[in-house]
Amino acid sequence: MTLPIRPDLQGLKPYGAPQLDVRARLNVNENPYAPPNAVVDAIAQSVRKAAQGLNRYPDRDFAGLRQDLAAYIAQESHVDFVEPRNIWAANGSNEVMLHLHQAFGGPGRTVLSFAPTYSMYPEYARDTFTEYVTVPRKEDFTLDVDAAVAAIREKHPVMVIVASPNNPTGTALSLDEVRALMRAADEVPGGCVVVVDEAYAEFRRWGTPSAASLVPQHPNLAVSRTMSKAFAFAGARLGYLIAHETFIDVLKVVRLPYHLSAVTQATARAALAHHRALQAQVDEIRAERDDTVEWLRAQGWTVADTDANFALFGPFEDRERVFQGLLERGVLIRVTGPEGWLRVSIGTPQEMALFRSALLEVTS
Ligand SMILES: Cc1ncc(COP(=O)(O)O)c(C=O)c1O
Incomplete structure (x- = not known):
């Protein structure tokens, strides 16, 4: 058949x-x-407490987790504007990315990225019937800013995704490069969002900035992060994003109800309370x-x-x-x-x- x-x-x-x-x-x-025993115990306790309420659906808006993520990112990236309303989260940053495509992509729409880059990007686009276009990076894998700006002007993408540090090359962006992308994105008729995928941000070398500091000036900029890498928490599946509240509101429309289970929320909150130990x-x-x-x-x-x-x-x-x-x-x-x-x-x-x-x- x-x-x-x-x-x-x-x-x-x-x-x-x-x-x-x-x-x-x-x-x-x-x-x-692997997580140290003290953290394993804290997670087990937190999950035990959550298990007592598993007859109920979880907090759909994961208020406590957003609060903890906001506090973590404020401290990690030295930014003071992040409130829980500026945070979105999902089962891995893979799901955050899918939400972005569901919200902004679609037939007749284009997402632009810079090759070589993370091999899942074309898959989110395919799954949402979005056209995926790449601009080649320079020979040393840094961004070709002139080519990037020209492509944004020509293709009018709804979304530009750039990983920093980039997978598989490890290349990080400077804030000036992000600003150049923002200037070009701001001129796209109908609007264009820029997503900086900072899955590996915590490993960046001293002095390499996070694009999170640029979010206050740009309602169309989002910075995506994950607990899978530096946090030593890949098995828990928790990714998140920092943006203006108006941006986050759009993502809420496409998420499945109760997408973050009570167990995931409990696990992630216990881990965030011990982030220093996990990132030791x-x-x-x-x-x-x-x-x-x-x-x-x-x-x-x-x-x-x-x-x-x-x-x-x-x-x-x-x-x-x-x-x-x-x-x-x-x-x-x-x-x-x-x-x-x-x-x-x-x-x-x-x-x-x-x-x-x-x-x-x-x-x-
Ligand atoms: C650049 C980049 N973004 C996002 C992800 C997805 O991470 P996760 O879904 O585990 O948060 C990865 C995983 O390898 C990655 O390399």
């Missing part, structure tokens, strides 16, 4: 990197450190990243400058062979980015030592 699947979905494979039980899982940019190793990961970049360069490879918890390196004549050779030695990385490049997430010092020795074996 033939299923009446949408023609544009026929034959497509679901998105997803391999989940393999190997010694070094360095392929999806997770934080390699972020400095270590940053240092390990910088050492990894330095080591890769010393071996003669090119490595993109990175503000994230991963590094894109290459070029390899046969990257599949290198990927496979590493996997045979218990090291799982990611084949992504332009042809010839590979991406490695930063793990523990032991995992990175294994990565280095395996890479030398495979490429010698």
Whole structure:
């Protein structure tokens, strides 16, 4: 029997990197450190309390969680304007992104991004019948601001999405670059929103700013964040966004009712109360990243400058062979980015030592 699947979905494979039980899982940019026991206990207690009310639907507007996220972002990004009404959240920033596309995308509408970038962006567009257009980044993976502004003027996108730090390259944006995008977006007839996807923001190098500080001046700017990366909380699924209240109100229209379960809200609130403990190793990961970049360069490879918890390196004549050779030695990385490049997430010092020795074996 033939299923009446949408023609544009026929034959497509679901998105997803391999989940393999190997010694070094360095392929999806997770934080390699499990939550400390004290945090595990706090989460368990918080979930236990929530479980007593599971006969009821959860707080649809997740007021407590928004309050906690606002307090966290105010402190993390040194901004003083963030109130709970400036926060939106969903099951991972993937779902936040889908809400953005549901609210602003649609047939006859265009979303613009900058390649190479996060491979889910075209999927949100596809799922909402939105056209997805990319402008190539420069050779060093920084934004080609002139080309970006020209494309905004020509294509009149409803939404510009730019990841900072960018996945898979690690490239962060300066505030001047965001301002240039905003100026171009403000001229688009009918309006254009700019979304800065800061999934990896907490790993940025000292002095690299967050676009959150620009939100007060721009009602069409949103900054997306996640607890999946620096927070060591990928399994909990909690992403969020900072924007003007009028922007958030639009997203409320498209969300499913009660999309954040009471268990998710309880888990995330307990984690936010312990954010320092959960992010205790972020400095270590940053240092390990910088050492990894330095080591890769010393071996003669090119490595993109990175503000994230991963590094894109290459070029390899046969990257599949290198990927496979590493996997045979218990090291799982990611084949992504332009042809010839590979991406490695930063793990523990032991995992990175294994990565280095395996890479030398495979490429010698
Ligand atoms: C740039 C970027 N944005 C968003 C996400 C989605 O993260 P999550 O849905 O876990 O919050 C990822 C995950 O890898 C990412 O790399």
